[in-house]
Amino acid sequence: MIIYRSEKEIGKIKASCQVVARTLKVLEKEVAVGMTTRQLDRVAEDSIRRAGAAPAFKGYRGYPATLCASVNDQVVHGIPNDRPLREGDILSLDLGAILDGYYGDAALTVAVGKVDPRAIRLMEVTRDSLYRGIEQARPGNRVSDVSCTIQDYVESRGYSVVRNFVGHGIGTNLHEDPQVPNFGTRGKGPKIKEGMVLAIEPMVNEGSFEVRILADNWTVETIDHGLSAHFEHSIAVTKDGPVILSELEGE
Numbered sequence: 001m002i003i004y005r006s007e008k009e010i011g012k013i014k015a016s017c018q019v020v021a022r023t024l025k026v027l028e029k030e031v032a033v034g035m036t037t038r039q040l041d042r043v044a045e046d047s048i049r050r051a052g053a054a055p056a057f058k059g060y061r062g063y064p065a066t067l068c069a070s071v072n073d074q075v076v077h078g079i080p081n082d083r084p085l086r087e088g089d090i091l092s093l094d095l096g097a098i099l100d101g102y103y104g105d106a107a108l109t110v111a112v113g114k115v116d117p118r119a120i121r122l123m124e125v126t127r128d129s130l131y132r133g134i135e136q137a138r139p140g141n142r143v144s145d146v147s148c149t150i151q152d153y154v155e156s157r158g159y160s161v162v163r164n165f166v167g168h169g170i171g172t173n174l175h176e177d178p179q180v181p182n183f184g185t186r187g188k189g190p191k192i193k194e195g196m197v198l199a200i201e202p203m204v205n206e207g208s209f210e211v212r213i214l215a216d217n218w219t220v221e222t223i224d225h226g227l228s229a230h231f232e233h234s235i236a237v238t239k240d241g242p243v244i245l246s247e248l249e250g251e
């Protein structure tokens with residue numbers, strides 16, 4: 001069931017998204033060679049709690065941390081650990097918060113020190129695919145117009161989109177209807193209407209789109225060990241088009 005949110009509710013989702021955005025900005029600044037993802041997880045949890053919010057992922061289906069930190073060929077759901085980050089790594093940071101009963105969710109991939117131009121290009125294409133997808137989230141379109149736009153763009157750049165994990169509605173639960181795949185055929189699926197709030201989150205692989213889940217039951221990695229990048233925003237659909245809730249405002 002898709003829930004259409006009032007302006008007031010969208011304001012609350014936005015407040016939660018802003019906690020996520022501020023925390024991601026702090027994390028981006030902390031990322032450095034030698035730092036561990038467990039240290040980043042601590043920074044993330046402190047930042048979220050200082051804002052009066054709570055981590056959304058911790059305890060969700062048994063997930064053990066605040067942050068998902070996925071390195072290089074890891075796609076999503078990397079569990080923070082004690083391996084120091086190395087020069088040239090790319091690190092996907094995915095974060096969720098709950099504030100006053102409403103969820104926020106966003107992700108980005110960052111470079112650790114100086115990284116290969118091929119990794120930079122993958123990150124740029126993934127980020128651009130997210131913004132192109134968001135642009136399609138307007139009344140009159142269907143969810144698959146978002147999906148198809150992301151897929152076409154990513155594939156035109158020679159990359160692949162992950163099939164096994166998708167974006168989602170968000171609001172009073174972390175994952176709500178509808179699913180928002182990053183692949184599909186135009187003009188299919190639910191109509192996009194004013195009041196929909198969606199987390200759009202392309203996961204893009206250098207090589208094959210196929211992934212596998214590690215023995216920890218969470219970490220997702222590419223089957224061919226090619227690099228993967230992930231960008232996510234929570235957005236609200238208004239009559240005039242999409243508004244990004246998780247893009248950092250003011251300060």
Ligand code: MF3
Binds near residue numbers: 056068094095168201
């Ligand atoms: N952004 C991801 C998602 O929306 C992260 C979920 S991690 C989990 O599905 F731990 F909460 F599952």
Ligand code: CO
Binds near residue numbers: 201232
């Ligand atoms: Co999400």
